[in-house]
Amino acid sequence: MRIKVDxxxxxxxxxxxxxxxxxxxxxxxxxxxxxxxxxxxxxxxxALVISSPPDxxxxxxxxxxxxxxxxxxxxxxxxxxxxxxxxxxxxVFKGLRLIRQDPWEALACFILSSNNNVKRxxxxxxxxxxxxxxxxxxxxxxxPQARQIAGVHxxxxxxxxxxxRAPFLLHTACFVAANPSYLEAVHEAPYEGAKSRVLAxxxxxxxxxxxxxxxxxxxxxxxxVDVWILRAMRKLYFRSRKVxxxxxxxxxxKRWGAxxxxxxxxxxxxxxxxxxxxxxxxx
DNA sequence: CCCCAGGTTCTGG
DNA sequence: CCAGAACATGGG
Numbered sequence: 001m002r003i004k005v006d007x008x009x010x011x012x013x014x015x016x017x018x019x020x021x022x023x024x025x026x027x028x029x030x031x032x033x034x035x036x037x038x039x040x041x042x043x044x045x046x047a048l049v050i051s052s053p054p055d056x057x058x059x060x061x062x063x064x065x066x067x068x069x070x071x072x073x074x075x076x077x078x079x080x081x082x083x084x085x086x087x088x089x090x091x092v093f094k095g096l097r098l099i100r101q102d103p104w105e106a107l108a109c110f111i112l113s114s115n116n117n118v119k120r121x122x123x124x125x126x127x128x129x130x131x132x133x134x135x136x137x138x139x140x141x142x143x144p145q146a147r148q149i150a151g152v153h154x155x156x157x158x159x160x161x162x163x164x165r166a167p168f169l170l171h172t173a174c175f176v177a178a179n180p181s182y183l184e185a186v187h188e189a190p191y192e193g194a195k196s197r198v199l200a201x202x203x204x205x206x207x208x209x210x211x212x213x214x215x216x217x218x219x220x221x222x223x224x225v226d227v228w229i230l231r232a233m234r235k236l237y238f239r240s241r242k243v244x245x246x247x248x249x250x251x252x253x254k255r256w257g258a259x260x261x262x263x264x265x266x267x268x269x270x271x272x273x274x275x276x277x278x279x280x281x282x283x
Numbered sequence: 284c285c286c287c288a289g290g291t292t293c294t295g296g
Numbered sequence: 297c298c299a300g301a302a303c304a305t306g307g308g
Contacts, residue, residue, distance in 0.1 A: 017289060110289080117288035120306065163304030168291090205291050226289035244298095268289075 003048045003060055007073050009095030010043040016269035017118050018215050019099050020109050020125040021143060034066055035102065036134060036142045068097045076262045085236040086263065089270040098265055099215065103183045104176060105143045106216025110208045111169050111201070112162065120161070127160040149173035168203025175201070191219045206245065214261045223252040223260040224268075232271040 014022045014030050022032035029042035040051045050063060064070055080090035112124050125143065132144035132152065149157070150173040157166035176182060186194045194217060198209040210224035225233070225245040233248045234240050252260045270276040 113288095114290040115288065115303075116290085116305085117307085120288075123306090158304080161305070164302090165291095165304080203291065207290060211289070224289070227287090228289065272289085 001050045001060065003050065003063060003069075004046055005043070005048045005069060006046065007095050008043070008046075008048065008067065008069060008097060009093060010041060010048065010067075012093040012096040012269060013067065013099065014041075016093075016096060016265055017272065018265065019101060020118070020122045021105075021129070023122075031140070033129075033136055033140060033142050034062070036136055038136045038140055039063075066100055068100055071097070073097070073262075076259050076266075079256060079259055079263060080266060085276075086266065088275055089266040092275050093266055093269055096266060096269060098218075098220075098262060100218060101215045102143070103187070103212075103216040104146055107172065107176070107183070107198070107201075107212050108143070108146075108149070108169060110211040110215075111172060111203045112165055113211070114165065114203060114205075114208060116165075124161050131156075131160060146173045146176040150177040165203055168201070172201045172203070186213075187217055191221045194219055195222075206249070210249075214264075220258050220261040221253055223249055223256075223264050225249050225252075226268070228268055228271040229264060232267055232276060236276070 010030065011028075014032075019032075022030050025031040025040055026042070029040055031038070031040050033039070037052055042049050048063070077090060077094070080086045108128075109121065109125060113121050128149070129141035129143050132148040133141035134144075136142050149169065152170075154166050154170050157170055162169060182197070186197050189197065191213065194213055195209050198204060198212050199206075204212070207224050207226055210222040213219035214222040214224065223229075225248050230245060230248065233252070234243055237251065238248075252264070256263045267276070
């Protein structure tokens with residue numbers, strides 16, 4: 001199947017650290033599992049080519065929704081272009097979009113992300129999927145539901161590489177499995193209320209909560225401040241002073257409002273790939 | 284043996 | 297409210 005896409009950058013979208021279940025497949029392709037459907041993706045200019053192995057395929061509307069392709073990025077582009085500190089990110093990553101992830105997967109994965117690196121998070125994603133998920137192709141699995149994780153012992157999660165995060169994920173999985181409507185309530189609630197509900201889980205603080213709200217619940221006011229964003233923001237907007245994460249979060253929300261989350265994604269990818277030099281902060 | 288990785292929690296001031 | 301340390305694990 002083939003979808004005409006406008007203002008879309010598949011590579012930047014999948015490699016900007018918002019989702020952990022995709023891997024490169026060939027020169028310009030990617031393989032991943034959306035829900036329980038395995039998909040091969042590759043972009044040829046304005047064409048997004050999608051193939052699902054035995055053609056148990058996804059509807060086009062599902063793909064459009066997943067990659068947020070029905071969003072008008074004009075207001076985001078306007079912000080990026082009009083700020084010289086962000087223009088480079090626009091030039092290089094134009095078409096980067098925020099994925100609408102499964103809420104549970106986003107919640108679980110970003111519990112695993114704390115004090116961790118992307119490569120290892122991807123490895124844990126694979127371990128969890130292979131051991132607790134469902135087989136969707138010969139060697140590929142879907143990310144396990146809360147129920148599946150809730151059914152194992154903490155020691156099992158440690159063996160899969162979760163380290164000290166094992167009890168955090170286990171507790172959260174048990175709660176979600178026992179309270180299926182909780183995540184729906186997060187969806188319904190506005191940003192602040194949703195955030196307090198997400199913060200209630202163990203192992204989730206300000207930063208992870210914002211990631212979960214942004215990637216799993218489409219709360220676009222969310223502005224996760226991690227080490228990369230902290231360095232970049234200090235450098236670009238605070239002359240490398242020791243401004244706190246909280247101050248930066250408030251600054252971003254006031255400056256970019258409902259588009260803060262999108263701006264953050266461009267900034268994060270720019271900082272991590274070295275497009276914008278995030279160096280130069282003196283501790 | 285050090286530091287770092289999309290931090291959070293706990294502790295003592 | 298703020299600064300420091302501990303926390304598993306793997307890589308540089």
